[in-house]
Amino acid sequence: MINTQKPKIWYGGDYNPDQWEKPIWDEDLRMFKLAGIDVATLNVFAWANNQPDEDTYEFGWLDEMMDKLHADGVGVCLATSTAAHPAWMARKYPDVLRVDFDGRKRKFGGRHNSCPNSPTYREYSVKMAEKLAERYKNHPALLIWHVSNEYGGYCYCDNCAAAFRTWLQERYGSIDVVNKVWNTSFWGHTFYDWDDIVPPSSLSEEWRGWNGRTATNFQGISLDYCRFQSDSLLDCYKLEYDALKKQTPDIPITTNLMGAYKELDYHKWAKHLDVVSWDNYPSLDTPYSYTAMMHDLMRGLKGGQPFMLMEQTPSQQNWQPYNSLKRPGVMRLWSYQAVARGADTVMFFQLRRSVGACEKYHGAVIEHVGHENTRVFQECADLGSELYKLGDSLLDARVKAKVAILFDWDNWWAVELSSGPTIALKYVEELHKYYSAFYQANIAVDVVGVDAELSGYDFVLAPVMYMVKPGVAERIERYVENGGTFLTTYFSGIVDENDRVTLGGYPGELRKLLGIWSEEIDALLPTQSNRIMLKSSIDGLEQSYNCGMLCDLIHSEGAEVIAEYGEDFYKGMPALTVNKFGAGEAWYVATSPDVTFLQDWLPKLCAARGIEPLVTSAPDGVETTLREKDGVSYLFVLNHNPGASVVSLGQQSGVDLLSDKQLSGNVELAGRDLWIIKLEA
């Protein structure tokens, strides 16, 4: 449990009373009560208020608000306020200001804007964390610490350059090793001295390439800069973490993550979070399966431990191009989608809509009209009372999956820093294609890192595992030898952790396991496609499917060829293979197939391995998950469709925790409604 002081699904969100006059505060508290809000995230952007100059700290407003909230039974998720530095700091200590990708020194403005290697930022952010911990360590409202906010962005300043050199010295020991792993003899880039190394920005090795994606001359240096900047921001987080822990060893600490946020390696970060929390902002046209995958990714960061939904909007965003309202019922449904996938909190940005600046049109529980008679408030209040009713029944319940998809940030960076073979390849999109086929088939999936324990899974997929990090190939081999099923695709097994090609034939370290050799890689134009032709028919599958983007030209070295290409000069070469390896098997999908192929095929592979769907059948738009606790299973069935859907529960039956109805057989679920069925054993 995140904090046993509040044994229920926490309900509340970002609250900024520091932006308001006091008479409003009492109104807020009155309405929080009406909405069933029991957690408020305070102090996210209040650094300027709390520390008006170098030597003065003023927490009067926070003292008062913490007390008031506590008196009303509202716990506090207390932020450290270090996500936007105060103006005096920028004026006096310009080292806090970042230098951007184009080498421009930033001026005061924005947020999430401090250089992570600024001595000033580090000193004052830690001091602030210490002050807060000292002051509130015994405050009964304090439930959890929220360090900074949505860490992100890179800096290219001289302090970062110097810290990068130190980071490289620690990682590689000598400049000779750096020259070797970055292959700097290419284009005469040999470094003689550590000081020759500068951050890869648009002033040196990088530029904005096709599709606005960062392009580079040297993947090795760019990759290491991503790692280094992620580590630098993580160091800032860790410094605050340590300062807080020292004084409040029993209070959990988190920082809010952002799903598949490219710039930070969240697998590394999660090791230093007591609980993962994240901010979920899908737009009207985000596939439900994509949001589901993000929840699963966040759950996977800490081995399936429940996470916090730290932010979502009750109604609309302000920063998307088209900020649609969540339709009636959707806020509730998406809140439960998070719970269904492992969240133990439902929290919003924000509780009251601000009066000025760029977020004044961002949705909030309390809107500009200022009273509770709004659609949004009523929906929030209804959800609030439902969450009270659920009590602690679901807290700490685990999602169990037999299928895992491997997700790796280093690999993501490397795939998309690659010059060739195609700009069309987007790592997360390819993963989502596979994920969505399981989602549609109601088969639970974990999304985990490449160093996760695999033995508990029956089926492990690593689409586009371009980079094979040390030890990973051996671990996958052992997994397959022991009976596991592994699947990977084109553009896998190509490079090592420094983006150096594994010589001797693709897919490098995975070649033996897969029993194939990939001789060439063809990149297709967006207007071109090829066909995957099954060699013999498989029940329930078409004889052929469209494929494209990349086509590996492979030879079997022992693998059985299941399908071949139907067109072009490589017609008849293998497009889908399986290799028996020990007690298990390893599949290779040599091209990017239409999702229909994966939808038809992957559930069959699962069925053959005894991996069952969670319900017998459910129409498109119905999502299912299972959480387990103390031997009891809770089946979530969510209907994303605006109209009713009939769901076949098969042999399963039980009581819906929300409506108290007994459900079994074929049941109709209303549009945008859901069940949480406590299954009978």
Ligand code: GLA
């Ligand atoms: C992020 C931030 C919040 C707020 C919301 C708006 O998630 O953490 O401070 O800006 O976006 O959607």
Ligand code: ZN
């Ligand atoms: Zn910097």
